[in-house]
Amino acid sequence: MFAILLSAGIKAQDTKPTLINDTIQEITVTAKAHNATSISRHGDKISLSTHNLSRQVNILGSADAFKYIQLLPGVKTNSDYTTGTSVQGCDFSHTAIEMDEATLFYPYHLLGIFSACNNDHFSSVSLEKSIHSADFANRLGGKISVMPHNVPIKKFTGSANIGLISSGTSLSIPLSSQCALILSGRLSYLNTLYSGLMENKDNKINYDFFDTNLTFIYKKNKANTLSINALLGQDRLKCYNKESFLNLKMGWDNTAISASWEHTGKTYHKSSISFSDLKNELQLQMPEFNIGIPAEISHFSAKEKITVALGKKLSFNTGCALEYYRLLENNSNISGMPDENHTSDSHYSATESRLHGELDYLFHENWELRAGIKATYYHTSDYDNVSADPLLTLRFTTPGTGAIAVHTGIYSQYLHQTGFSSNGLPTDFWFLANSKMKKQKAFGISASWKHKIKPFNLNFVIETYYKRILDQPEFNGSVMSMIYNEFDAYDNLLNTTGFNTGIDIMLQKQFGKLSGWLSYSLGIARRKIPELADGYVPSSGEQLHNLSVTVNYKLNNIWSFASNFVFASGTPTTPILSVFMLGENIMCNYGEYNSWHLPDYHRLDLSATCTLPRKAFGKYAHSLNLSIVNAYANKNVMLQYFSYSEDDATFKFKEVSTMFKILPSISYRIEF
């Protein structure tokens, strides 16, 4: 078995190593790096180590890998009010987010300010954009893998992070030479410490969240490892308006558990089972009425992956997956109004059975061909579908300097998500393909080139892609339609087609005192929505230009500095053509759907970290991080609308800008 696991300060590994019949055992090449990213051999996967993140820019005292993922090329830069990861113009729901083998549906806290994946618990987070293997889940876009530790720990270690709004701790406990347990937890104290700040004359806001993680590793021998991972997270928001007596409650719970057994040897073999659940509810309450919009998605999966070497140059990857979904359909639950209804048990379910096979052929010293097919049988009560999606990847390795990869494939997605806005809220509803809204499909072609610029020790990656997307649902309803009518989401769904295309460029300096990366993306994402506009219109995921620069500078063993700069084209929006007064309210008349863009988004984040060396405090290492997000207080516009000014009886054009004009934070960290 020959599995080269190249890593730089992290132990990143390909999910499915290439098998060649040689006698060399596993080699792990490690090197110290201050930069948190590493790019795979062919440039098709970028991994982000969580190890050094605490020395990067923190938001409200926490560093978050998902925020750093947004600084990579091809990933949309989100505004403060937006949650989700849009890869190469795709919808948020097209991105598969997995913790080990368990799917995460909304792994975020504070409406996306940071993720529910505690950095202290996980070893790395990786991103695959458009080049996938046949075992990729049925999604149209990218894949984010949150990787837990998978090797036993030899000694008891731990860390604690104390931030402005939350604190967390992580303990790594060796149970024996073969077993280890990693426990992590994070708890916010917004209500306890800031209740005064969160209450004013008009509003009283309550917000709290927590997450806990567990990883159990049992390495029976060099070839067999059993690991169990669990995540439990919860967010609770209450906003009470004293004037209107309106109480808005929003809450969501994340649960994910996976157990997997991995075998390495002449054959690679991974068996796993997992369970994920996302439960959320939006409630609007006034003394006389209560409107609740509950929703839930549960997912159970069993997967098997096998890689067999068929000779020195040929290997065969195969596997199967059985996935079961159970959903509580978004439905209004109203009491106290004439349209009163009480949602009965409107759960429904679907099964997805997948079988994949893939040949990996090293047909020349530097040329490798990977050809595979993924067959799926999908079944729900009123819709059955069979798909056979082929994938083909050709890779050429330029000795010593890099590699080129060309990929084409067809992708299917049976799980849809849409909502009232393009912001990616927890209340956006998931639903399964059925006779009313069939599966989504995509045909993609992409090419990437990774090149090492030796004189400067830089990595250069360029990727270009084109993806044709069919049958993507777009919601055209409103919140009030759920309140007034017997709501049926399908009556408000529009079927869209379109394409995404663009170029992603990344220049990375991985080693040295000064490290970091520069990424630029040119992305076009267009959709045809006949009900809303003629011809192609920009999709909400389009970000024409996206430039980000991430710089880390390690001055010495005590001081390190980090900075991120982001520039992104404004989000597509529907322009206001005119305004008028009706019933003493301002009405806006909008133009063509998404035919205008909000002002460009740009932001500079700075941080300084002081780390006191272990030798000064025995076995403890202390560090203090000071960060400023949006350092020059740029007013990034999120929404434009017209309003009425009572003072001078005039029309006023208004802009809702970023939640934080400037956001300083401080956090203290101890490691042992």
Next chain:
Amino acid sequence: MKSQIAIILLLLLNILASCSKEYPAEEQKLVIEGWIENGEFPVVLVSLSGNIDNDGDEVADFMVRWAKVSIHFDDKTYILTGSPDKRYFPPYSYISYDFRGEAGKTYTLEVEYKGMKATAKTTVPTPIEIDSISVGNVEDNDTLRSINVHFTPDRDETDYFRIRYREYNTESRFYPSFLGTISTRPSDGKISIPLYRAKLKTTKDYIPYFPIGSVVEVRLSRINKESYDIWCDYDNIVNFGSNIFFKQQTNLYTNIQGGYGYWIGYGISKSRIKTTK
């Protein structure tokens, strides 16, 4: 495939040109807010729309004082007279005192102003009586009272209503109750609906309940499906139009040809109540 490559090339050119793209604008249109109720004189408010350049312009500048407003029914045409009217905002209305609305009749509105013409048609539905109005306490509050309106729909099909109210001696026009647009099903039986005060952009603080001692006049208005759709849209825009999470960038449904707004027939029944301790 060739056409898609051409589209991509065109889009790339478009990107280069997009820097100088001008904000789209629209010509002014007539905005009509008109209603006719059984037993009442028709009222029409006329104004103009403004474009984004009108940031900071006074709302009164968009008021139309010299429009020709006429209503046609039963082969007769009536011209409405415009005059200042402080009951409404902007404070100018067109009213005819020559006839009152009748249930079952269809009325065609025509408005002309500076070469612009807007027309609309509506029917006044048969009203339904209010069974009763009740007053209740508001939790943790000694100075406010809640009001509920009770009625019984009498049709074997889905029916549509809008509740409007006026605080006697303090308000001169009838406002739509917040969440006061409803549809009822034949199986619903007796309906009880909370009457919340209207949410208006022209008032700073919104309080849904009524102070003790208020005399509240209630109009239960039966409307048709088209009017119901207009009001549902309206409520949605008023409540969520500037909400970052649930932003509603959709246009208000209108039954006005050549303009914006509405011309609605109401089949009304009236009642009055005083909120007491």
